[in-house]
Amino acid sequence: SPYNMTPQGPPCSWLFYYRPVPLGGFRRRPVYEDGTTRVLCLSQMFSPDQLEDDEYYRKFCRRMTAEGQRSGGKLRRTVVPWPDPSGAPVTGVGKVFLAYADIDSAAYSKTMLHGMWFEGRQVFAAFYPEDKFAAGDYDG
Numbered sequence: 001s002p003y004n005m006t007p008q009g010p011p012c013s014w015l016f017y018y019r020p021v022p023l024g025g026f027r028r029r030p031v032y033e034d035g036t037t038r039v040l041c042l043s044q045m046f047s048p049d050q051l052e053d054d055e056y057y058r059k060f061c062r063r064m065t066a067e068g069q070r071s072g073g074k075l076r077r078t079v080v081p082w083p084d085p086s087g088a089p090v091t092g093v094g095k096v097f098l099a100y101a102d103i104d105s106a107a108y109s110k111t112m113l114h115g116m117w118f119e120g121r122q123v124f125a126a127f128y129p130e131d132k133f134a135a136g137d138y139d140g
Contacts, residue, residue, distance in 0.1 A: 033127075038106045040072075041128040042096040045118050048083055051093070057082065064096050072109025074101035081138050092138025097128060 042064075051057050061080050068075040077099040081092035100106040106127070114125035132138075 035127050036103055036107055037127045037130045038100045038103055039128040039130050039133045040098045040100070040106055040110055040113070041126050042098065042113060043094065043124045043126075044121055045096060045123055046094065046121070048094045051080070051083055064098070067113070068098040068100075068109060071112035072098070072100055072105040074105045075099070076101050079133075079138070095138065097133060097138060099133060 046060070051060070057080070061078060064080060065075065065078045068078055075098060077097075079092075079097040079099075081090055081095065083093050084090050098106075098109065100109065110125045110127065113123055116123045
């Protein structure tokens with residue numbers, strides 16, 4: 001085999017393709033853009049009718065919290081607007097809001113989550129205004 005040791009040492013091909021993995025693995029660099037905030041809005045993740053099942057909603061919220069912590073780190077709050085049982089319109093249904101402790105965590109999380117596939121759907125991640133989030137206005 002060309003990968004066996006030779007009397008002179010390892011073959012050249014091994015030397016050219018060996019690249020050590022840094023401690024902590026490879027991380028994407030966060031992308032900062034105008035309007036970067038500590039709040040992310042994830043859309044196109046699910047259909048609003050899926051949230052009518054209480055058990056699915058609870059599991060989905062736990063999964064989004066875990067995904068937000070895994071992808072960004074310092075997650076402070078996860079909000080998944082719940083549809084009104086009477087059928088009245090509720091703003092933000094069908095979206096997930098992730099609030100982070102700092103802008104670096106939010107920017108890194110956006111880099112990791114934007115374009116990710118979730119249950120057969122491609123996720124769209126965008127920064128959301130902090131003042132609207134703090135006021136509970138999830139429309140937009």
